[in-house]
Amino acid sequence: MSIYEELQARGLIAQVTDEAEIRELINNGGARFYIGFDPTADSLHVGHFMALCLMKRLQMAGNRPVVLIGGGTGYIGDPSGRSDMRSMLTPEIIQHNCDCFKKQMERFIEFGEDKALMVNNADWLLDLNYIELLREVGAHFSVNNMLRAECYKQRMEKGLSFLEFNYMIMQAYDFWYLHNNYGCNMEFGGDDQWSNMLAGTELIRRKEGEDAYAMTITLLLNSEGKKMGKTARGAVWLDPGKTSPYEFYQYWRNVDDADVMKCIRMLTFIPLEEIEEMEKWDDSRINEKKEILAYSLTALVHGEEEAAKAKATATAIFSGAGDDANMPSTEIDEADIPEDGIQLADLMVICKLAESKGKAKKLIEQGGVSLDGTKVSDIFAVVSKDMLRASVKIQKGKKVFHKAKIR
RNA sequence: GGGAGAAUUCCCGAGUGGCCAAAGGGAACAGACUGUAAAUCUGUCGUCAGUGACUUCGGUGGUUCGAAUCCACCUUCUCCCA
Incomplete structure (x- = not known):
């Protein structure tokens, strides 16, 4: 099964600009794609993790990923799907967050010549000249269209500052820049990024007369329609210092019955045939499924050893016996x-x-x-x-x- | 630039001088029931040295015996006009 079909089967694809072209491109390893990460916190969380997994999957299929750290866009803040303004981050915090992201990603994706590449849009966004930008880029954007964009809907009622309104333009600029300087022909992102990503492909078409593609990943929602990866205390982090491997394991061990298979399909690297098999399991094995989900995700993020420890601890605590040495x-x-x-x-x-x-x-x-x-x-x-x-x-x-x- | 409104405890949202630590809902947490699930029912849900005291209702001052409620200024946001 080729990669596009696999992504489809896992339910990861939300929207694409041109299905036939994209299928062709990524199945043949011809994509040089990028995904952007805004440094809004000092650790990646589950949402980022999905993007990283996607990157890994595509990389394994021969495509070349570019990780874009939003050191520049972090100064603006993406209003997409948000009801309130993001708090403004100071340059020091942004820098710190970028460094943390980089460290975590390096554990997960292979960087280097002919492998994945990491760039920071601070390198080109921070030096932009306003007038020049308006003439070069601004001229290609229709405010009328922008106002119609889904991502601003909520904010049209609650208020949207000009600062945030420009986020889309910056993201489009990134795509264009990466297209020209790194040969990027595709952008991936969360489904809430769709409008911003389209803006990029439009800009490239208008300025260069060339086609570029965009594809979004389905947001991981639970059966109640809420974003997963959130707990009362906040996001589920990938940083073991913020969310310990045991807590991470427990988060997945406790997902709703209704969400288990979806999570397994979307988040793990378990082969589809095996997943099909699990689909047929009797209801009484639901807890077994949860353990598999929790274990394999913990292993992906924290390594086999930590996953095994987390599992052993959980077993010890909940079955009453065994080694509880790794209890928080x-x-x-x-x-x-x-x-x-x-x-x-x-x-x-x-x-x-x-x-x-x-x-x-x-x-x-x-x-x-x-x-x-x-x-x-x-x-x-x-x-x-x-x-x-x-x-x-x-x-x-x-x-x-x-x-x-x-x- | 002119005019009209809004800001309440995690979120939404009542409250317009004492009866307000502040209705109601949601979220969350705990108990019962369960499968470390969901649903349901019950309780809790500002802080503390737990029948009392203290700190909260955008900010700063003021009026008053007494202010979330009234006044002034400031900040942010919304709507109408330009």
């Missing part, structure tokens, strides 16, 4: 513990199991907290220093386990 844990300085012990509620705050002491107490009150396997009922319960020296296991609710001990 917090080490506390002995000096921070009073001589006669610390209140469990305080300890929970230190371990970030509760936002405030009051909330911790309420959790205990409601019967949601166990200490070393026994339910705690006293909101003033104290954990002694000796217990902490040995390490205590705190359980919040059914699924959150945490170990605390003195360093």
Whole structure:
């Protein structure tokens, strides 16, 4: 099966500018494509991960990827599909974020001669001359059309600044620049990028009279129509310091029944034949599917070893036996513990199991907290220093386990 | 540039001088039921040294015994006119 058909079968393709041409191009390894990443945080998240996977898939099929880091566009902020303005980032933060992205991507995609290439649009966007840009590029854009673009819809009601309105032009400029300087003939991106990407192909057509293509990836939505990869605490990050491999594993282990197969198909590299096979499995094996999903994604992002550890930890915690050495844990300085012990509620705050002491107490009150396997009922319960020296296991609710001990 | 409005706790959104830590909904968290799922029901949902105190209603000042509510200025946004 060729790559285009595979992408299709996995449900990854959302929109394409010209199906026949694109199929031809990527199936024969003739695409030099780029995907842009705006440095809005200091780590990549699940949404980026899909784009990286796509890149990898296409690279394996012989196409040449260009990773575009939005060091320049990061100064503007993409309004697509957003209801509020992005906060403006300072140059220092943008630079820092770019560096973090680069580090994470290097783990995932092969860079080098004839392999993937990484460029930063700060290199060409920051030096643009306003008047020149208006004449060279601005002349080719119809404000009437831009205003009709889907990506601005929401913002037409809530307000859109001129700064953000220009994001599309910058992205189009990127495509044009990469087309001329790196021979890029295709852009990939999330489906919310569609208008911006079309703007790029238009610009290339008008300025160069040449065809360029664009294709978007289906956004990963759960059965409720919400973007996946978000938790109460925010995004699911790829940086193990921000989302530990165990948490990452648990996120996928806990997806809705209705979303498992979709996730497996879209996110993992499990061969389609095997996926077809799994599709036929009996409902009773639903948890097995979730484990496969969680394991293979954790392995992709953090490596086999971490994935195995995460799985072992999960098994240990939820089946009651086995090695729980990798349970999320917090080490506390002995000096921070009073001589006669610390209140469990305080300890929970230190371990970030509760936002405030009051909330911790309420959790205990409601019967949601166990200490070393026994339910705690006293909101003033104290954990002694000796217990902490040995390490205590705190359980919040059914699924959150945490170990605390003195360093 | 002129005129009219808006800004409320994570989000949406009530509240127009004391009865307001602030209705209602959503999200989230916990309990019951389960399969580490969903649905459903129940509870919680500003902070703390837990029947009380303290800090919140865009910002800064002011009026008042008392302000989310009134006044002034500022900031941001929306709409109408140019």
